[in-house]
Amino acid sequence: MAIKHFIASCRSKKTKHPDGEIIINIPVVANTMAEGKQIVWGELAAADEHGNSEYFQIPALKKITEEEYNELTIVDESSDLEAENEKVVEDDKEWPTVNSSGFYPKETEGLLRASFTLNDNIAEIAALEAKKDVFVYGYRYMSGPQSIVKPTSHDNGEYPNIEEALQTAVETINNIAEFQAEHGAESDQAFANEVMSYDFETEILSQLEIDDESEDQLSIDDQIGSTLEGQIDIDVCLLQITDSLSAQLAVIEKKPNEWFFSYQLENTEDRTKDKGNVRDFSIDAKSTRKNAITHAMGMVGNWLYELKEMQEGMKFFKRNAVETFDTNISHQIVINLDKAGSLISEEMQRKVNSVAKVFKEAPAYTPATIWEERAYGILTGLDKADYSKEQYEEMGEKLMAVFGELDKNIDVEYAIKAFVDTEWDDANTAVKTMLNLRMLRAFVKDECIKKPVKKHDSLCITSVGDTDKPASNDDTKQETPPKTDPLGNQVKNVNDKPDNEQPKVKVEKPESLPPAKEKQVDQEKSQNTNEQPQDLKQDPPAENESRNAETEKPTVIELSPELIENPNMGLWAKGFKTDLNFTKLDNNNRLSIKTQYRIQKATEIWGPVGIGWGYKVIREWTVQGAPIIMNGSISELFTQVHKCEIEFWYMHEGAKATLTSYGDTKKLYMAQGGYFVHDDECEKKSLSDALGKAMSLTGICADVYLGSYDDTTIQHRAEVAQAADKQVRTIEQTQEITQKALTQAGGFVEEMKTALNLSEINILKQKSLAILSALPTGTDEQKQKKSKAIKNVDIAFNNASENLQAAKKESVA
Numbered sequence: 001m002a003i004k005h006f007i008a009s010c011r012s013k014k015t016k017h018p019d020g021e022i023i024i025n026i027p028v029v030a031n032t033m034a035e036g037k038q039i040v041w042g043e044l045a046a047a048d049e050h051g052n053s054e055y056f057q058i059p060a061l062k063k064i065t066e067e068e069y070n071e072l073t074i075v076d077e078s079s080d081l082e083a084e085n086e087k088v089v090e091d092d093k094e095w096p097t098v099n100s101s102g103f104y105p106k107e108t109e110g111l112l113r114a115s116f117t118l119n120d121n122i123a124e125i126a127a128l129e130a131k132k133d134v135f136v137y138g139y140r141y142m143s144g145p146q147s148i149v150k151p152t153s154h155d156n157g158e159y160p161n162i163e164e165a166l167q168t169a170v171e172t173i174n175n176i177a178e179f180q181a182e183h184g185a186e187s188d189q190a191f192a193n194e195v196m197s198y199d200f201e202t203e204i205l206s207q208l209e210i211d212d213e214s215e216d217q218l219s220i221d222d223q224i225g226s227t228l229e230g231q232i233d234i235d236v237c238l239l240q241i242t243d244s245l246s247a248q249l250a251v252i253e254k255k256p257n258e259w260f261f262s263y264q265l266e267n268t269e270d271r272t273k274d275k276g277n278v279r280d281f282s283i284d285a286k287s288t289r290k291n292a293i294t295h296a297m298g299m300v301g302n303w304l305y306e307l308k309e310m311q312e313g314m315k316f317f318k319r320n321a322v323e324t325f326d327t328n329i330s331h332q333i334v335i336n337l338d339k340a341g342s343l344i345s346e347e348m349q350r351k352v353n354s355v356a357k358v359f360k361e362a363p364a365y366t367p368a369t370i371w372e373e374r375a376y377g378i379l380t381g382l383d384k385a386d387y388s389k390e391q392y393e394e395m396g397e398k399l400m401a402v403f404g405e406l407d408k409n410i411d412v413e414y415a416i417k418a419f420v421d422t423e424w425d426d427a428n429t430a431v432k433t434m435l436n437l438r439m440l441r442a443f444v445k446d447e448c449i450k451k452p453v454k455k456h457d458s459l460c461i462t463s464v465g466d467t468d469k470p471a472s473n474d475d476t477k478q479e480t481p482p483k484t485d486p487l488g489n490q491v492k493n494v495n496d497k498p499d500n501e502q503p504k505v506k507v508e509k510p511e512s513l514p515p516a517k518e519k520q521v522d523q524e525k526s527q528n529t530n531e532q533p534q535d536l537k538q539d540p541p542a543e544n545e546s547r548n549a550e551t552e553k554p555t556v557i558e559l560s561p562e563l564i565e566n567p568n569m570g571l572w573a574k575g576f577k578t579d580l581n582f583t584k585l586d587n588n589n590r591l592s593i594k595t596q597y598r599i600q601k602a603t604e605i606w607g608p609v610g611i612g613w614g615y616k617v618i619r620e621w622t623v624q625g626a627p628i629i630m631n632g633s634i635s636e637l638f639t640q641v642h643k644c645e646i647e648f649w650y651m652h653e654g655a656k657a658t659l660t661s662y663g664d665t666k667k668l669y670m671a672q673g674g675y676f677v678h679d680d681e682c683e684k685k686s687l688s689d690a691l692g693k694a695m696s697l698t699g700i701c702a703d704v705y706l707g708s709y710d711d712t713t714i715q716h717r718a719e720v721a722q723a724a725d726k727q728v729r730t731i732e733q734t735q736e737i738t739q740k741a742l743t744q745a746g747g748f749v750e751e752m753k754t755a756l757n758l759s760e761i762n763i764l765k766q767k768s769l770a771i772l773s774a775l776p777t778g779t780d781e782q783k784q785k786k787s788k789a790i791k792n793v794d795i796a797f798n799n800a801s802e803n804l805q806a807a808k809k810e811s812v813a
Contacts, residue, residue, distance in 0.1 A: 005029055005069040008040040008059040010047075013327075017055040024048060026059075027072040033061050034232055034253060041100040053100055058289075058326055095131045101329050103138070103153035104128055105233055111152065114203035121191040123177065125169040125200050126152050127162055134158050135165040141176045141195075144188045148176060151331045162208075166201045173200070236278060238330035239300065241312055244269040247300045248278040249325060250333065251292040258285040259292035263299045267307070275303055278333065290322050297321045308640040308668035308678075372396035374420055375434055382427040394673070395434040402440045411450050418448040428680065435673045450778075571652065572699030575601045581722055583704070591709045593701050595688040601700045606650050613650035615691060618660075620644045620683065628670045640668040642682040648694035659697060663690030734776050742789060745771045749793060752800035761804065765797045 006028050014021035024047050030036035037059050044053040064072075096108045104111060108128060115124035121143040130136050136159070138152030150156055159165040174196050181192035237249040248264040264278035276299070286292040304312045367373035375395040379387065403419075406412050424430040433439045559576060563569050582597035599609070606612030625639035642665050649658040665685040671677045679685070696705050703709075748768040755761045772793065775786040 003029055003031060004033075004036070005064050005066055006033065006036045006061040007064050007068075007072065008036065008061050010040065010044055010056050010059045012056050018050055024056075025072075027064070027069050028061075029069065033256065036061050038099070038233065042097070044100075054102075096128065098153065099233075099332065101151075101235060101332055102155065103151035103331060104130075104136075105332065108152075112204050112207050114200040116195055116198040116200070118191045118194060121188070123173055123191075123195045123198070125166070125173055125204070127165050127169065127204055128152055129162065130154065130158075133160050135160070135162045137165045137169040139169050139173050141173055141180075143180060143191050144185055149331070162205070163201075166204055170200050233332045235329045236331050236333055237325045237328045239324075239328055241300075241304070242309070245304070245307070245309070245312075247303075249293070249296040249300070250278050250281075251289055251296065251325075252281060253289065254285070257287055259287070259289050260285060261292040261296040263296050265300065265303045273307060275299075293325045294321045297324070306637065308637075308676075367392065367396075369396050369400070371399040374416075375399060378420065378422075378424070378430055378434075379427055382424060382430060387431065391431070391435070395431070398434060398437055398440055402437065402444055405441075406444075406449070414450050415444060415448040419444060422447065432671075432677060435675065436671055438672060569699075571605070572702065574605045575695070575698065575700035576702050578701045578704050578708075580709075581725065583709075591704055593692065593704060595691065598692055598695050598700055602650070602695060605698075605700075613648075615649070615694070616647045617687065618645040618647055620686070622667060625666070625669075630670070637670075639666055639670070641665070642667040642679075642686050644683070644686040644690055646687070646690045646694065648691070650698065659694060661690045661694035661697075663687060663693065665689065734778075734782075738775055738782075738785070741771050741774050745789065745793065749796045752796050753803075755800060755804070758801060758804060761797060761800045765793060768793045 008026045008028055010024045010026060012019070012022045012024075024044065026040050026043055026047060028036045028039050028043075030039055040059045040061075041053055044056055044059070045051050048055065096104055096110065099105045111126055111128045113124060113126040115122060117123075123139075123141050123143075125137060125139040127135060127137045136152055136154055137156055138150050140149040141147075142149075157165075157168060159168070177192040177195040181189050181196070184192060232252070234250045234252055239247045239249070241247060244267060246266050246268075248266075249261065250263075251259055251261045253259050260281040260283075262278050262281045263276045265275040267273040282292075282295070286295060367376045372392045372395065375392055399419075403412060403416060406415065422430075433443050559569070559573055564573055578593060579597070582594045583591050584594075586592040602613050603609065621643055623641050623643060625641040627634045628637040628639060629635070630637070644663050646661050646663070647658055648661050649656055651657075663686040665682040666679060667682040668676065668678050696702065745768040748764045748771070752761050752764050755764065769790065772786060772789050775782065775789070777783045777786055
């Protein structure tokens with residue numbers, strides 16, 4: 001093979017090198033570019049003033065002519081000669097050095113080894129005197145799926161003599177064999193028992209008596225190949241992704257500008273999910289080292305995608321592939337160049353490319369429609385707008401479809417504004433909702449549509465008819481001007497007598513009413529009504545209490561007297577009934593109870609959590625669920641389900657009672673929109689599920705579990721009652737806020753009349769306007785009331801200013 005000349009450009013890692021980013025050029029002679037890189041690695045530490053080659057990236061070699069090489073080396077050689085003449089030799093023995101990966105390569109002189117093989121299985125240890133009175137060791141154990149390799153390095157420990165180094169190495173490999181003998185397959189157990197009885201130490205020590213054999217001793221990885229000819233050392237990148245998932249990657253330049261890659265993916269929790277072999281390289285060549293590394297990383301991302309590790313998979317398509325590879329090189333392997341086969345099919349390569357497209361970082365996005373702009377605005381406000389153009393288009397289409405389906409009688413603009421102004425918990429929740437038609441419809445219906453106040457005959461609600469007054473018996477009668485507050489709003493004095501002319505009031509009475517209701521209606525009929533305008537009417541406290549009592553939703557299934565009197569049912573009866581205000585229908589049309597309400601019930605019964613009751617999470621794990629249906633057929637992918645086990649306890653009659661409960665939640669699944677959903681709150685949901693099941697065993701919310709509300713009619717009535725309660729509370733809060741604001745603003749208006757200067761009047765005006773800004777404007781009536789109040793403040797301000805000016809003129813005169 002012809003000798004070639006190269007110039008190696010060694011660029012530092014600017015975040016690690018003390019001097020930042022520097023470049024060292026080293027001329028080198030070698031048979032191949034790969035051999036040249038190995039030589040450069042050996043010289044790089046000496047060329048750097050800090051003496052550490054780990055500060056540098058992989059050298060980039062470029063071919064040069066022999067004349068160019070001689071010109072570059074003539075100065076270096078003269079400098080080296082002068083340095084050699086001045087060097088004082090303290091020790092004439094040349095000690096071995098580690099390679100760029102931190103361990104001793106195969107050609108290390110003095111490396112001793114002992115191995116035991118059985119069929120395709122091998123166990124081996126190696127030992128080396130690295131420097132005077134410093135010994136290191138390495139080992140490997142390969143049997144079936146078990147493959148553990150620790151190259152000879154100082155990371156394994158340093159020992160003052162070879163006996164101690166061998167003792168540690170033998171103990172380590174025997175521990176591995178002992179575990180394999182107990183838990184491995186039957187064929188692996190036989191090999192493990194033989195390994196434990198083999199005398200590695202004697203075999204190593206016997207080699208110390210032979211001086212001429214050291215040049216033929218091989219490193220651990222050399223046993224894989226039959227000869228040294230055609231072999232090469234390859235750097236291996238080790239990525240520990242999670243506690244159970246890891247990947248080994250390697251790349252090789254077989255010919256100039258022909259790069260190949262390999263991968264080995266391991267899942268210690270499920271060995272059936274292991275893939276690839278780091279010694280089997282791809283068939284298709286890549287033009288650059290970077291492309292080869294990128295495709296190797298793609299295989300890792302695709303594997304994680306198949307394992308439902310979506311977030312980890314995405315990282316492999318967003319990080320700097322070359323930098324990640326170089327900074328995680330952990331060891332080397334020896335391979336035969338003529339055996340670089342491939343386990344990667346064309347179909348798998350297509351999957352890698354498609355997955356890379358899915359997870360590649362989204363470019364800057366410009367909304368194309370008003371609906372996309374609304375989705376983009378929501379996610380931008382949540383500081384997470386890096387979604388793809390296709391996802392924004394899909395969100396826009398679904399928003400347009402759902403809001404376009406709304407009934408013509410619904411205030412669509414109000415609904416859109418309510419949706420845009422929603423305070424989302426996080427961006428993932430917002431995206432899940434906007435990409436799922438069913439979830440989006442339910443959200444818009446429950447949270448965004450203005451719900452009208454419904455009239456129920458059973459509540460005897462009065463409805464005001466035409467506001468035109470009837471013809472008076474005395475058309476010439478002069479009406480008394482109504483009393484007003486400081487803001488000009490009409491008020492009613494309780495001592496005022498009713499006028500003859502009143503608005504028409506229609507009282508609707510159902511066919512049959514309870515006695516109390518009939519009495520109430522009769523009283524309303526007998527009154528000579530002279531009521532306030534509707535917007536000023538206030539409900540007396542007694543009516544509020546009556547309304548709350550009427551809207552209380554009793555449990556359909558009641559405990560029989562026999563059960564209530566049963567002493568064993570005492571605890572069960574305490575938490576039996578469920579307040580439907582704390583329930584809702586889930587996606588399966590079943591009644592779902594809020595977790596916080598259950599906790600409230602438990603606290604009412606036993607006391608504070610941690611004292612009267614509590615729980616402890618025993619374990620959490622993830623299992624494989626049902627297969628995922630894609631394009632109408634069963635795919636090779638499966639849903640992932642998170643599970644948890646808890647120990648629930650509570651105090652009962654002075655004793656601590658405990659029980660076990662389980663909960664589960666889908667962690668990764670295919671949504672109806674055809675995209676994968678990874679629920680990052682599955683742990684919390686599984687815990688809530690387990691708590692609910694545990695509490696139900698003590699009787700909490702037992703009426704729901706006994707089927708009280710399985711009837712859809714009952715569920716509908718409960719929803720209607722809930723909506724009515726919510727609407728009533730909203731009206732009451734609005735009235736309270738309005739009255740408080742008007743009262744405060746009226747007080748400031750009164751103070752304007754006695755203000756001593758214009759500055760004080762202006763401050764009182766600003767206070768009044770600030771208070772009035774809190775007035776609600778949800779209806780036209782509320783808007784008119786607010787506008788009128790602000791106008792009255794302006795009038796009061798002008799009057800007060802004019803009076804003040806007039807008073808000043810009089811005082812001057």
